[in-house]
Amino acid sequence: MAHILVIRFSALGDVAMTIPVIYSLAVQYPQHEITVLSRGMLQPLFQGLPSNVNFVSADLTGEHKGLWGLNTLYSEVKRLHIDYVADFHNVLRTKYLRLRFRMAGVSVAFIDKGRKGKRKLVRRRNKVLENQKSSFRRYADVLEKLGFPVLLNFTSIYGEGKGDFSLIEPVTGPKNDGVKWIGIAPFAKHEGKVYPIELQEQVIAHFANCPDIKVFLFGGGAKEQAVFDSWMSKYPTVMSMIGKLNMNTELNLMSHLDVMLSMDSANMHLASLVNTPVVSVWGATHPYAGFMGWKQLPINAVQLDLPCRPCSVYGQKPCFRKDYACMRDIKPEQIIDKVEGMLLLSR
Structure with a gap:
């Protein structure tokens, strides 16, 4: 051994x-x-x-x-x-x-x-x-x-199943038949990886007004909490998960989502580890750099073809154009259509 x-x-x-x-x-x-x-x-x-x-x-x-x-x-x-x-x-x-x-x-x-x-x-x-x-x-x-070749064969940290729902139900409430759960993780470490908040809110508003959809917001920190609080005051059906779950229960919840909407950020990878499909939004970075989530498909990435992108492997470089057009020119409808397409596949 x-x-x-x-x-x-x-x-x-x-x-x-x-x-x-x-x-x-x-x-x-x-x-x-x-x-x-x-x-x-x-x-x-x-x-x-x-x-x-x-x-x-x-x-x-x-x-x-x-x-x-x-x-x-x-x-x-x-x-x-x-x-x-x-x-x-x-x-x-x-x-x-x-x-x-x-x-x-x-x-x-x-x-x-x-x-x-x-x-x-x-x-x-x-x-x-x-x-x-x-x-x-x-x-x-x-x-x-080192002499240990591996065939990459992984589905989820929960095997072929999902996390124990009883551990999250006191926070999330029951998942009723016919209701789809969407996770939205709108933030990332660098500006070049964040879809503008005012445009992101249009996406939130669309799904918050759908009676057969429940939206969970994922993030952390005081700044993000303030944004989430603002959204929840406008859209009562939206729930923020900040401070309500630890990493174990957050992964558990993600396993019960029908789709996760995420930037090129950690939440894309966490959802991937529990076999949840992800619609990912890319700006300064690009899936070609090798950081797409596990078994996530490029067709589910929302991105624009601009001659200046990608401009950064990790997204930390400031936009030389000064306008972050790679993110700002993505229309909310493009993201909404992609998420709704994924929801249809999950029915």
Whole structure:
């Protein structure tokens, strides 16, 4: 039996994209032990995985901060008798950790992020619009380098079913026959990935006025709460989930949605992990960069063909046009039509 350490820190969406790969590894190599090293707040993502998957929390802003903290973290993980290290992140912290392991005779491999192809995709002139390898495939490539090739075969953290509805019904109320549930996650970290709020409200208003549809809003933070409060005062049938659910119950609720409407953000990936179809809205970024949600179809992405897009892999660059036309020129009707098409398929 071998012990495989998988390292991935970073943002929620990036870590969520490891789940289909780690699940496939665990199922196809049940004789081996797998330990995931990530930020503690993300542990709920891994609770539905096979029993040979364990989790170790890294406190990168506290106990494991800086070089001294990384040495402490290495010492803690080394006691687990690791045989292989799969670095799914390949940043300064993980480079140092895998160096320590390699010096101790442990086999290591790390992700190729494909930066060259992504630079060509987002450069200002002479863009090369080629679909880059997905993050799922890049993670799997790391395991193959270590001698553990995997067939990516994952449906949901709930298997073929959904989460236990009794755990969320006190918050959501019952799901009545004939009523469709839509989740809407209108925010993202960067402006280039956010559909303008005044246009998003038109989408909200449309579905809030449908008697056979219930809308749940997903987000977090004081600014987002203020927007949600404003919408709920205008549209009483809309429910905000801020502060009402933890990550476990939020995933549970997402599994009972008929469709999720999300930006290129973590909520797209969370819904993907529970086998819920997603209509995703793309502005500065593009599905070609390799970050489309698990088994989500490009046909369900709402985006405009503009010569300037994509201009960013992660969406953090300011718009050089100053108008974010890639988002502002998307008509609410385009999004509404796409969501309604998905609802028809779910009937």
